[in-house]
Amino acid sequence: MKLAANLSLLFNELPLAERILAARTAGFDGVEIQFPYELPAIRLKELLERAGLPLVLINLPAGDLTQGGLGLAGVPERQEAFDIALHETLTYALMARPLSVNVLPGRLAEGVERERALETLERNLWKAAEAFEMLGIRVLCEAINPLDMPGFLINTAEDLKALLERVDHPNCMAQLDFYHMARQQLDVPSCIAQLAGRIGHVQFADCPGRGAPGSGELDFSAALQALQAVGYQEWLSAEYKPGDQGTAASLGWLAEWRER
DSSP: OEEEEETTTTTTTSOHHHHHHHHHHHTOSEEEESOOTTSOHHHHHHHHHHHTOOEEEEEOOOTTGGGTSOOSTTOGGGHHHHHHHHHHHHHHHHHHOOSEEEEOOOBOOTTOOHHHHHHHHHHHHHHHHHHHHTTTOEEEEEOOOTTTSTTBSOOSHHHHHHHHHHHOOTTEEEEEEHHHHHTTTOOHHHHHHHTTTTEEEEEEOOTTTSOSTTSSOOOHHHHHHHHHHTTOOSEEEEOOOOOTTOTGGGGGGHHHHHHO
16 A cells, blocks of 8 residues: 545645645645645646656645535536536646545535436536546545535435445545544444445545544544455545644654555
8 A cells, every 4th residue: 555645635835836846855645736726737747757756646636615605516506617617627637637636525505406416526526537537547536524514415424435436437436534434433344344445545644633543443443444345445635634733743654554
């Protein structure tokens, strides 16, 4: 397994353009950026090449989701906006070459039946998976806990598995975040077992608090053993809040994880 740093949360005491080299210096094998679009794709490519790191993952633009809005992918009335976001990301990815693109489902819109929202999400995921397959880029979809993000359409490993079965595209897989499962008091190893063979990417933070491993109560040893048991050999990405101490001071876990 390879370790990546989520540069939207880690090293954010630095400008985004400087975080890539900081991640390399700290000992990470790759980086991911939730929404990298403030950097021109050619500039991001140059920074990655200079640091010698792959871009593991980016998110498809999600509209107003992070500001408390509905997002795009599961909202029937926002189909045109989703299509524009998909086109923009395809263009960006041609240059930046992420290994994976995550499509966030978004929130269930008021007055929209859940089944209709799921049908919209299913079509949009299939469309994205088909488009990015031509670039050799995997499409992911993520479950997020409804405590931190109320109204989110996909919450659990069970939700995510059912969605992937609906989409039924070989280029669409699960993005599993340990924190979002633990935040709902779900057993992380059981979630991993539920998604066996469908996990394309893993993110982690401790719980409660969404801090660095060791800051909370999540049993990372059991979670990593469960990943090993299902044959997962892809990326593990640190997506946690380093706190006021700064990122460098939060990396006490990294050397031990690299030995694993």
